[in-house]
Amino acid sequence: MASNNYPTPMLDVLEDGPWPSFITGIKNLRDNHPDERIQNVTNGLLGQLEHSYETKMGYWKGGTISVFGYGGGIIPRFSEVGDKFPESREFHTLRVQPPAGNFYDSAMLRQLADSWEKWGSGLQTFHGQTGNIMFIGSDSKSFQHFFDEINDYGWDLGGAGPCVRTAMSCIGGARCEMSNCNEQAIHRHLVNSFTDDVHRPALPYKFKFKVSGCPNDCQNAIERADMAVIGTWRDHKAINQDEWKAFVAEKGRDYVIDNVITRCTSGSLSLGDDDSLIADETNCVRSMHCMNVVPKAIHPGEDKGVTILMGGKRTLKIGDLMGIVIVPFMKLENDDDYEQIIELAEEVIDFWAENGLEHERCGEMIERIGLVNFLEGIGVDPDPNMIHQPRNVSYVRMDGWDEAAEEWFDRKREEKMAS
Amino acid sequence: MAAPQMREPIETGAPDGFQYMHPAMRRNFGTWAYHEDVQPGVMVHVAKYGSDKVWTIKAGTQRILDVFTLRKLMDIADEKGDGFIQFTIRSNIQFFVDSEEKVLPLVAALEDAGFPVGGTRNSVASISHTQGWLHCDIPGTDASGVVKAMMDELLPYWRGWDMPNRVHLTTSCCQINCGGQGDIAINVQHTKPPKIDHSLVGNVCERPSVVARCPVAAIRPAMVDGKPSLEVDEKKCICCGACYPPCPPMQINDYEYTQLAIWIGGNHSNARGKPTFQRLVAAGVPNNPPRWPEATAIVKKILDVYKDSARDWERINEWVERIGWPRFFELTGLPFTKYHIDNWRGARANLNSSTHIRF
Numbered sequence: 208m209a210s211n212n213y214p215t216p217m218l219d220v221l222e223d224g225p226w227p228s229f230i231t232g233i234k235n236l237r238d239n240h241p242d243e244r245i246q247n248v249t250n251g252l253l254g255q256l257e258h259s260y261e262t263k264m265g266y267w268k269g270g271t272i273s274v275f276g277y278g279g280g281i282i283p284r285f286s287e288v289g290d291k292f293p294e295s296r297e298f299h300t301l302r303v304q305p306p307a308g309n310f311y312d313s314a315m316l317r318q319l320a321d322s323w324e325k326w327g328s329g330l331q332t333f334h335g336q337t338g339n340i341m342f343i344g345s346d347s348k349s350f351q352h353f354f355d356e357i358n359d360y361g362w363d364l365g366g367a368g369p370c371v372r373t374a375m376s377c378i379g380g381a382r383c384e385m386s387n388c389n390e391q392a393i394h395r396h397l398v399n400s401f402t403d404d405v406h407r408p409a410l411p412y413k414f415k416f417k418v419s420g421c422p423n424d425c426q427n428a429i430e431r432a433d434m435a436v437i438g439t440w441r442d443h444k445a446i447n448q449d450e451w452k453a454f455v456a457e458k459g460r461d462y463v464i465d466n467v468i469t470r471c472t473s474g475s476l477s478l479g480d481d482d483s484l485i486a487d488e489t490n491c492v493r494s495m496h497c498m499n500v501v502p503k504a505i506h507p508g509e510d511k512g513v514t515i516l517m518g519g520k521r522t523l524k525i526g527d528l529m530g531i532v533i534v535p536f537m538k539l540e541n542d543d544d545y546e547q548i549i550e551l552a553e554e555v556i557d558f559w560a561e562n563g564l565e566h567e568r569c570g571e572m573i574e575r576i577g578l579v580n581f582l583e584g585i586g587v588d589p590d591p592n593m594i595h596q597p598r599n600v601s602y603v604r605m606d607g608w609d610e611a612a613e614e615w616f617d618r619k620r621e622e623k624m625a626s
Numbered sequence: 627m628a629a630p631q632m633r634e635p636i637e638t639g640a641p642d643g644f645q646y647m648h649p650a651m652r653r654n655f656g657t658w659a660y661h662e663d664v665q666p667g668v669m670v671h672v673a674k675y676g677s678d679k680v681w682t683i684k685a686g687t688q689r690i691l692d693v694f695t696l697r698k699l700m701d702i703a704d705e706k707g708d709g710f711i712q713f714t715i716r717s718n719i720q721f722f723v724d725s726e727e728k729v730l731p732l733v734a735a736l737e738d739a740g741f742p743v744g745g746t747r748n749s750v751a752s753i754s755h756t757q758g759w760l761h762c763d764i765p766g767t768d769a770s771g772v773v774k775a776m777m778d779e780l781l782p783y784w785r786g787w788d789m790p791n792r793v794h795l796t797t798s799c800c801q802i803n804c805g806g807q808g809d810i811a812i813n814v815q816h817t818k819p820p821k822i823d824h825s826l827v828g829n830v831c832e833r834p835s836v837v838a839r840c841p842v843a844a845i846r847p848a849m850v851d852g853k854p855s856l857e858v859d860e861k862k863c864i865c866c867g868a869c870y871p872p873c874p875p876m877q878i879n880d881y882e883y884t885q886l887a888i889w890i891g892g893n894h895s896n897a898r899g900k901p902t903f904q905r906l907v908a909a910g911v912p913n914n915p916p917r918w919p920e921a922t923a924i925v926k927k928i929l930d931v932y933k934d935s936a937r938d939w940e941r942i943n944e945w946v947e948r949i950g951w952p953r954f955f956e957l958t959g960l961p962f963t964k965y966h967i968d969n970w971r972g973a974r975a976n977l978n979s980s981t982h983i984r985f
Contacts, residue, residue, distance in 0.1 A: 217916040221771055224778030227740055229770045232692035239694070252760075259759035259768065260915045263881035267763045268874060275632040284761060300761060306643030309713040313700040315646060316711075320693045320700075329693040333713040336756055336804045343690070343761055355633050363638045374640060378712060380656035381647050382671050382680060382722070389656065391643045399639035406637065422896035426715060429901050430807050430894050437896075466938055472898050495897040500939065503660040523802045523868055524841045526970055527903050566839060 212237065213254030213292070217261060236329045248328050248344060251294025255286060272299060272347065274354045277406040280364030281350060297346040298328070301354060302339035302365035304405075307376035307394035307418065309334060319357065326353035338375035338417075339365040363402075369566070370408035371556070374398040375432075376418040377425040384502060385495070386420035387438030387511040388539055393418045396545045397436070397552055404556065411563030411572075414556060421507065422493050428519070429530045433569040434552060435516040441536050442508035443488045450504035455482040467500050512538045515548075517555060518570030528570040531578060533585075535592035551585070558584040588618060648710035648722040650678045666785055667743035668729060681729050682720050683707075685741040686752050686777065686784065689717040690760065690770050698739055706732040716754040716794070718745055742781060750783035750929065753795040753812075756804045764871050765799035766814035766884040767913045772797050775917040776812075776925065783929060790936035790945065793929065796892075801866045807892030809942040810928060811904050812921050814913070815887035819863040820876035824850040831856070831873035839868050886911040886921050890928060891943030902943045908960050924960070931957045950984045 221230045230253075237249040259265055270283035282300040289296035305311075319340075323331060328344025335341045345353060354364065365373035374397060377383070379390035397416045404410065417428035420438040428435030455463050460478065468476045472494035475487040484497075484505070498505045515537060516530030534551070538544050555569065562584065563572045573581045582589060644652055650673075659674040667684045688695070699719060703709050707721045707728060714720060719741075721732055733743050745751045753776060756762065758769030776795075783789065796808035803813055827833070833856055837845050844862035848855055856876070858869075867878035878884075888911060892904030907928070911921050928942075935957060936945035946954045955962045968976040 218771075220916040221774050224774070225740075225742065225781050226686060226774055226777035227688040227695070227742075228774055229688040229690040230774075232688055232690065232695050235694050236692045256760055256768075260771070263767075263884070263913060263915065264879055265759045265762060265765040267761060269763045274635060276635045282761075284763065298761070304640045305713075306641045306646055308643050310643045310646035311711055311713075312646050313703045313709040313711070316696060316700055320696050324693050331691055331693075331696070332689055333691065333717060333719075336754070336806065351632075354635070358636050358638075361638060361641050363636070363640075375715070377715075380658075381643075381651040382658065382682065384658040384660050384671065386656055386658075391655075395640050395642070402637045402639045405639065406635075424894050424896055424901065427806055427894040429896075430892075430903070470898060470939060493896070494899075495895070496939070499897055503662070506660075521803050521806065522866075524839065526841075526972075527803075527807075529901060529903075564838075565835065 212250055213257060215253050215257045218253060218257050233330065240329060242324070245324070245329050247294040248298075249295075249330075251292040251296070252298065252328070252330075252344065254292040255288060255295060258288060258291065267298070272350070274351050274364065277364060279367040279370055279406060279408045282367055295328075295344070298344045299346065299350055301327075301342040301345060301350060302335070302337065302367055302373065303342060303357065303362050304365045304373045304398075305334060305338065305340050307374070307391045308378050308381055310381070318360065319362070322353060322356045326350070326356070337365065337367075338373045364406065366405045366408070366413070368408035369410045369412045370406075370414070371398065371401040371404040371410070372413050372415045373405070374416040374418065375426050375428075377420050379418075379420040383420060384506060385423065385498060387440055387507050388418075388420055388436075388513050390418045390420050390438075392545065393436050393513070393539065393548070396549055397434070400549045400552070401556070410556070410560050412566050412568050414559070414569060416552070422495050422514075423499070429516050430519050430527070431521065432519050432530060433517060434555065435519055435530045436548070437514050437516070438507075438511065439493050439514045439536065440508040440511045442510035444486065444491065444498070444508050445506040446484050446486065447504045447506075448483050451484045451501065452482045454501050454504055467497050470496055472496065512536050513548075515551070518568075518573045520568045520570045524566070525571050525574060528568075528574065530570070531573065532590075532593045533582075533587055535590055551587075554585040588614070646710070648680060648708055648724065650680050650724045651710075651722065654678055654680075663747050663787075664729070666749060666787055667746055668733065669746055670726075679724065679726075681723050681726065683723070683729065683732050683736065683743060684714070684718050684720045684745050685736045685743050686745060687717065687719055687741060688770070688774065689755065699741070702732070702735045702739060706735045714751075716745075716752050718752050742784060744785040748787050748789045748791050749785070750780050750789060750793045750795065752777060752784065753797055754805055754808070755797045756799050758799045762799055763874075764802075764867065764879075766816065766867075766879050767799050767886065767918075768915060769797055769799050769805075771916055772812065772918050772921070775919075776922050779922050779926065780929075789929070789933055791939050791941050793932075793942065794892075794894075795925070802868070807894060807902075807904050809890060809892065809904075810925055811889040811892060812911075812925065813887055813889060815885050815909055816865040816867050816878050816880070816883065817885055817910075818880060818883040819858050819860045819865055820867070820869060820878045821880075822856065822858065823875040823877070824853060824855040826875035827856050827873065828854040830875055836869050836873045836876070839872055841866060841868060845869060884913050885909065886913055886918070888921065888924050888928075891941075891946060893941050893943045895941075898939075899944060899947075906966055907954075907958070909965060924958075927958055952984065 326349040376390040380386035417432035475490040515534035519530035755769040796805035798805035798813040848857040887909040889904035
């Protein structure tokens with residue numbers, strides 16, 4: 208077999224150095240895997256990759272394939288240089304949805320590896336930028352068998368194309384003291400309410416849910432998700448003054464003033480003469496800094512919930528957009544609460560499916576039609592937490608002002624009566 | 627002939643994560659008290675109720691995992707750990723154990739097997755990346771190779787706690803930027819309009835969709851050599867490559883003109899300031915496999931200047947906001963050019979309309 212290996216002089220250079228080498232891993236499959244099929248396909252892959260390194264060009268093209276019953280979830284790859292490297296002529300990727308937070312036990316990963324080795328190339332990634340487990344390298348004969356096998360023990364394909372995509376969530380309450388919500392429950396309630404929209408692409412473009420348990424937003428939800436759900440709290444943060452004073456004693460007042468007190472985003476902290484932490488809670492914007500510096504002493508409050516932002520996305524087509532606050536605070540404790548967040552997601556996806564242009568993300572639609580039209584479309588009332596500041600251009604038609612003001616006062620009265 | 631019997635899919639969606647969590651994490655879900663950083667790559671989380679503690683050991687991998695490597699990692703998880711792991715958003719693997727005695731043997735086993743332990747707190751985390759030449763249909767460069775070459779050089783930054791705050795790196799192989807926002811992003815930048823194979827466009831591309839995809843309306847339908855095709859107004863074209871995915875005969879990749887650009891200050895967190903997008907700092911960087919030394923040199927320069935000049939807890943965007951962009955270009959020795967001045971929609975917000983100037 209060795210004599211038939213494609214030469215890889217440029218890739219060989221990537222075996223040097225201390226960081227783990229993907230080239231060494233692929234070569235190991237080529238040289239040492241007992242299955243000749245895997246030896247061959249990895250040999251072809253290395254040959255084509257070396258060719259890319261030499262010519263500085265990519266040689267994969269897409270197509271349309273899926274498993275029986277689904278319309279998406281597989282990224283088809285056919286080689287444009289298949290005549291030169293016929294062993295890896297077809298090299299499709301299956302996107303598989305991980306659990307929220309990307310948790311696994313070793314037995315399950317071994318089981319997945321065994322299935323993949325039986326049908327595919329033996330290469331996989333945890334995880335792609337879409338949040339999926341990516342099983343890279345199957346051919347037309349094998350992908351259905353692999354899917355059937357892993358689907359039988361609990362794994363389903365993720366989204367690809369214009370559809371609801373695989374969701375992503377941070378490690379969350381499983382191992383983080385800053386978590387304000389049940390990321391596991393939110394993730395599954397949302398994305399699993401849209402399995403039809405995940406598997407059968409029929410939306411204007413992609414739609415992503417991401418869940419972060421606190422405003423540190425480790426999932427980049429505001430920057431990347433069409434619907435970002437971020438844990439927060441609305442009562443006072445919890446301060447353990449004994450732990451705080453121990454921190455001041457250890458670090459000294461100067462350090463604490465320079466690194467915690469004066470660094471508070473909204474200037475809402477001060478240091479008492481007795482070294483206690485004094486917090487102006489009405490001006491805390493939940494910017495996490497004091498908690499990140501002193502996680503032993505300061506924690507989120509008890510009245511936990513989520514803030515929901517919508518419309519985040521990356522560059523294509525009109526440039527990067529951050530999500531916008533749509534729901535400043537929502538409790539997520541009982542079935543009714545979860546029903547409410549699912550209904551909101553349904554409203555948004557329905558409205559966008561009807562009004563979005565082809566290949567237009569939800570955030571781009573909001574940019575095109577304006578936030579107010581979007582809010583009216585999904586039935587959400589305006590809230591000053593949605594804006595950075597009010598408009599600064601006087602060119603606006605405002606003959607509905609009196610009604611709008613009355614609605615505001617009515618809502619405020621209702622809120623007061625409810626509380 | 628009867629159609630073959632096909633199996634109906636079971637539409638389960640995302641599986642239940644609790645079944646794969648370490649039992650101590652399941653027991654204490656949502657009720658952790660605090661954490662401490664024990665050493666680079668190791669932290670301990672302490673439960674609010676009872677006496678549970680969970681140690682996390684974080685290691686770097688090559689992301690494109692072969693089954694041999696995956697099984698090696700699982701062997702370590704079973705022999706030295708408790709058999710429970712998790713992957714971070716940047717494809718690092720985290721092992722969880724519930725007793726302190728297991729920590730150092732687990733760290734040693736990972737290091738012995740070539741998986742460097744680190745990447746926590748104020749270190750440089752591994753580079754979140756895309757597929758590149760290994761699998762993508764529109765890549766201008768490789769991703770796994772760039773990351774391998776760069777992390778070889780950045781290993782001391784990964785292992786140490788020497789940075790002012792955490793640094794997230796990303797790479798992207800086209801200007802769509804799947805790699806996302808990062809404190810430092812190394813992204814492909816095309817510099818010439820697409821080369822069009824007019825003999826193929828009519829058959830391969832849905833022309834109205836391609837016209838609609840262009841961010842600057844530079845594409846229009848045209849007849850070329852008697853065949854329906856598309857033409858590009860090259861003066862308007864911003865060379866973004868958005869037309870290439872829906873229409874591969876509009877080839878944007880080029881062995882010479884596809885280059886790299888470096889962006890800084892993307893920050894996803896709401897900690898201190900609001901989240902920020904990354905900003906262009908350098909372009910014209912050669913796309914130079916197999917080790918991309920020019921890009922790595924610029925990244926290291928920026929990291930070293932940041933390390934020397936930033937205050938504790940300042941992320942790169944906050945540091946530059948404090949010292950000002952003129953000083954950033956001075957400290958890094960990078961040229962400031964007309965290309966740094968924004969002219970996209972909303973550009974005014976990126977221009978200085980004040981007399982706030984540092985002399």
